[in-house]
Amino acid sequence: MNINFQALGCRLNEAELEHWASQFMKLGHSVTSDSKDADIVVFNSCAVTREADRKSRQQINRLHRNNPKAKMVVTGCHASLNPQVVQNYLGVDLVVGNDDKEVLVDRLLESFDIPVEESMVVENSLFLRGRHRAFIKVQDGCRYRCTYCIVTIARGEERSRSIDEIISEINFLHQNGVQEIAITGVHVGGFGSDTGSSLYILLNEILTRTDIPRIRLASVEPWDLPDNFFGLFEDSRLMPHMHLPIQSGSDSVLRRMSRRCKTAEFTRIVEKAREAIPLFNITTDLIAGFPGETEQEWHQTMKYIESVGFGHMHIFTFSPREGTKAATLSGQVDKATKKARSHQMHELAARLKKHELKKHLGNTVSVLWEQSINADGNQWIGYTPHYHRVTSDNCAIRSSGILDVRLDQLGENGLVLANQTANKSITVDFKLAD
Numbered sequence: 001m002n003i004n005f006q007a008l009g010c011r012l013n014e015a016e017l018e019h020w021a022s023q024f025m026k027l028g029h030s031v032t033s034d035s036k037d038a039d040i041v042v043f044n045s046c047a048v049t050r051e052a053d054r055k056s057r058q059q060i061n062r063l064h065r066n067n068p069k070a071k072m073v074v075t076g077c078h079a080s081l082n083p084q085v086v087q088n089y090l091g092v093d094l095v096v097g098n099d100d101k102e103v104l105v106d107r108l109l110e111s112f113d114i115p116v117e118e119s120m121v122v123e124n125s126l127f128l129r130g131r132h133r134a135f136i137k138v139q140d141g142c143r144y145r146c147t148y149c150i151v152t153i154a155r156g157e158e159r160s161r162s163i164d165e166i167i168s169e170i171n172f173l174h175q176n177g178v179q180e181i182a183i184t185g186v187h188v189g190g191f192g193s194d195t196g197s198s199l200y201i202l203l204n205e206i207l208t209r210t211d212i213p214r215i216r217l218a219s220v221e222p223w224d225l226p227d228n229f230f231g232l233f234e235d236s237r238l239m240p241h242m243h244l245p246i247q248s249g250s251d252s253v254l255r256r257m258s259r260r261c262k263t264a265e266f267t268r269i270v271e272k273a274r275e276a277i278p279l280f281n282i283t284t285d286l287i288a289g290f291p292g293e294t295e296q297e298w299h300q301t302m303k304y305i306e307s308v309g310f311g312h313m314h315i316f317t318f319s320p321r322e323g324t325k326a327a328t329l330s331g332q333v334d335k336a337t338k339k340a341r342s343h344q345m346h347e348l349a350a351r352l353k354k355h356e357l358k359k360h361l362g363n364t365v366s367v368l369w370e371q372s373i374n375a376d377g378n379q380w381i382g383y384t385p386h387y388h389r390v391t392s393d394n395c396a397i398r399s400s401g402i403l404d405v406r407l408d409q410l411g412e413n414g415l416v417l418a419n420q421t422a423n424k425s426i427t428v429d430f431k432l433a434d
Contacts, residue, residue, distance in 0.1 A: 001029045001114055004038035004070075006063065008056055009046025011184045011218050013076060015135035016044055016101060019169075023105045027116045035063055038070050040108065045076035045086075048151055049319045053078055057089070064091025071112055075101060077154035081323070098140070098155050132370055133180040133383075134173045135218070138166055138202060142187035144221075146247075147258045147325040148287065148318065155186045160195050163205050170210045179402055180214035180239075180368050188217065189224020200226055207235050213402065214368060216387070219243040219285075222269050223261040230276035240277045241311075241387040244269065245285035249304025250297040253290050256329065263304055270308055279359055281311040281386040288345055289318040289338030292331035298341055306348060311356045311388065313349040317342045354414040357388060361417075364406045369397045384417070392419035 003024050007013040020042065021031045035041050041063050045056040056078035064072060068091065075096040079086045087095045094111050096104045109116065139160040142152040170181055183202075185191065192198040199220070206215060216239040232238055244266070248254050251262045261269075273280040286305065288298075305313075317338045320327035367390050369382035380397045382390050384407075391411055397403050411418035 001039045002032045002037055003029055003040045003042065004032050004035040005042050005044070006035065006059065007044040007076075008059055009044075009048060009052060009076070011135045011182060012137055012140075012186060013044040013046065015137035015184050017042075018134060019137065020105060027105070027109075029114075035070070036067050038067060040071045040073065040112070041067065042073045042075070042104075042108070045074055045078035047077035047081050047154060047321075049316065050321065051319065060086075060089050060092065064089075073104070073108055075104060077151060080154045081150065101140075132178060133182060133216075133368065134178045135184050136166060136170060136181050137161070137185060138183055138188065139185040139191045143190060143193065144187070144260065145258060145325075147256065147329070148290070148321070150321040150324055151186060153323055158187060158190050158193050160191050160193070160197065162195075163197065163202055166202065167205060167209045170206060170212055174210065174212045178212070180216060181212055182216040182218050184218040187221065187224075189220045198226075199224065200229060200232070203232050203238065207232070207237060213237060214239055214385070217242050219245060221245065221261070222266055225269060227272075230273050230280075233277050233280075236385075239385045239387065240279065241281040241283070241385070242273065243283045243285075246305075246308075247285060247287050248290060248293075248297075249286075249301035249308075250293075253293055253297050253301070256292060257287075257290065257326070267308065279386060281356070281388065282308070283312040283314075283387070284310050285314045285316065286345060287316050287318050288341040289333040291318070291320075291326055291329035291333065293333055293341075302344065302348060305345070306352070309352050309356065310349065311386070312353055313345070315342055315345050315349060350413075350415060354410070357410055357414070357417055360384070360386070360388060360407050361409070362407065364404055366402050366404050367392075367419075368402050388417050390417045390419060394419060 005017040005021055007017050025031060032038050043060060043063060046052040047056065060074060071093045072091050073094045073096060074086050074092050077098065079095050080098040083095050083097060086092060094108065096107055100107060139158060141156045141158040143158050145152060173181065189199055191202055215237050220242060222244045233240060246266055247257055247259055249263060254262055270282055273282060318333065365384045367382040367384055369380050371381060373379050373381045378393055378395065380392050384390055390405070390407065392405055394405060405419040407417045408420055409418045410416065
């Protein structure tokens with residue numbers, strides 16, 4: 001059977017696709033990157049905002065139109081929050097809730113009466129989509145209830161994978177040429193809360209028991225980090241970048257959000273990171289127009305964000321989600337005000353990003369080059385250890401390689417680093433694992 005995987009939303013959804021793809025290939029089936037060629041399409045949906053709900057519906061319709069003969073399986077947060085509704089969408093044959101994701105492959109095989117034939121050779125599905133960074137799901141669910149968040153409701157209680165299983169997956173990926181992994185989950189910092197372990201222990205084990213060259217952390221809640229956490233980054237394989245969601249720069253808004261980290265604590269965490277590792281890149285999430293947000297609170301947020309400085313920001317306009325406490329709070333901010341505040345924050349975020357990138361000009365760094373971005377194949381895009389995007393025209397670059405380049409200038413309105421060193425001699429520092 002030809003199986004196509006699609007995802008909308010977070011990195012966790014991407015990580016789950018990789019896991020399922022490997023499982024199916026081990027059972028003798030093939031993975032196709034084109035849904036039109038598939039016998040079965042698996043769509044991992046999103047519901048983090050109302051817009052994500054809408055896009056999930058649109059994608060389901062699009063997939064069915066493109067290949068009406070294919071069996072369609074829908075899973076993810078949109079499907080978990082609305083199982084009966086999704087089951088009645090045109091073209092949907094099977095809905096698998098988040099609680100059953102671990103047995104999705106078994107459910108699919110049983111529902112569609114698909115034969116199993118063990119495969120002796122498993123091609124890593126990452127390469128079918130041209131990816132050379134792998135997302136590693138280490139846990140699912142969250143024990144906290146931020147008032148705006150529907151994902152914790154959709155994903156359920158915290159469940160951690162075993163460290164041995166995670167290590168085995170990372171070593172398998174590295175043996176197949178993957179050079180960087182990104183640790184992901186719903187509440188990554190909560191890893192081990194149900195098993196007596198911790199994120200600190202997990203990272204130590206990965207550094208000790210694998211040789212993967214680059215290890216990156218996806219989003220981690222700032223309150224989960226112990227005092228000695230940034231000592232781990234003395235190992236250069238752990239990339240000097242973390243995504244720490246702040247959500248607001250006003251403590252009164254953070255209280256209404258039920259966030260467990262206030263601005264003073266967040267500032268101390270950022271200071272520890274930057275003291276431990278030069279140019280440590282902190283990126284963040286922020287919500288504009290949370291219920292009850294006054295002009296004074298918004299001013300506090302703008303001032304705080306500028307004082308901290310972030311390498312990149314994901315800015316969301318507040319969207320009330322049915323089933324969350326925030327949707328019932330008084331003082332809902334009008335649409336025009338939310339839009340204006342979002343615009344102000346986007347302008348500030350761009351200015352802060354340019355300021356951050358300028359600090360790296362003139363440095364030579366190791367970049368993981370991911371793909372060619374033009375038809376001629378002479379322009380490449382990749383990411384520095386600090387997770388800054390870089391473009392280059394260097395002919396020595398290969399899509400699966402780590403190449404040292406000099407950061408010469410800013411490109412794309414000053415929001416991307418650029419290397420224009422064609423005809424210069426640069427040594428490629430890359431080899432596949434034995």
